[in-house]
């Protein structure tokens with residue numbers, strides 16, 4: 001598989017890498033089979049997170065015997081040093097390893113800098129040999145830019161696909177020029193893009209970006225493997241197709257950046273405008289409870305003041321997305337309840 005050097009880390013990773021969020025939905029045996037197949041087909045970089053329930057454990061089970069041949073990144077959503085260290089130590093245990101290649105801060109609301117307890121905690125973990133490199137993930141392009149400019153982070157991970165805006169393409173260029181590894185999450189825009197060939201052709205024009213494809217099925221894995229073996233060309237026909245899809249779809253993808261918040265009636269827009277996506281990518285049981293139902297039902301309080309629309313840099317018609325996602329959630333919850341009864 002074509003390799004990409006991940007910025008200043010100098011880690012050599014496959015141009016198609018494995019995003020291990022969706023394997024939460026698989027049994028341990030199914031996940032082991034898929035992860036092992038990915039490895040045997042040439043994937044050598046696996047990205048997970050402390051919060052992805054048993055994803056780390058599944059990677060440990062499937063790949064610990066080839067640990068020295070793969071790169072693992074994980075994430076911690078800790079907001080204090082003590083929790084960060086606890087997460088990292090637990091990740092080691094789950095992954096059955098004694099080091100993590102890249103530990104990333106998981107979508108924090110700020111960019112921790114020198115002197116901040118979280119950043120100092122990361123440095124300490126590095127000193128102890130628990131982690132090799134420090135990464136930063138975020139859904140906000142502003143914060144991702146700040147992380148790159150700080151010079152303190154070895155990699156950034158950001159939602160990036162052919163639906164990305166010019167500002168986001170500039171973020172990629174900034175990372176490239178700063179020698180910060182650029183990891184693309186949601187490279188299929190969380191399932192909105194169904195054209196994997198187009199997605200791969202787009203990434204082939206950005207030789208520094210490493211897409212981590214969220215993979216749940218063997219046929220999805222094999223599609224990416226085949227696209228590596230026979231790389232699609234970004235020719236005029238492909239460009240036209242992508243431009244057309246971009247026009248049709250870019251107004252539908254909520255990046256969860258939170259720029260539109262707060263909502264005056266307290267709607268949790270980053271959750272509610274993405275519920276359909278979350279139900280299809282995460283273990284859905286975690287959203288089938290009264291607390292989430294109550295948060296979703298707040299969408300009914302929308303006054304249509306359009307403040308969120310004015311603030312959204314991606315031009316989303318947020319109130320419509322909220323209604324659509326609420327209807328989908330209610331229907332899903334109804335079916336879930338009646339399945340439970342039977």
Ligand code: SF4
Nearest residue numbers: 263302303305306308
């Ligand atoms: S339009 Fe609705 S969701 Fe958006 S800010 Fe106003 S009340 Fe909140």
Ligand code: SF4
Nearest residue numbers: 254255257258260312
């Ligand atoms: S609606 Fe727009 S501003 Fe709000 S979280 Fe989604 S992408 Fe960000």
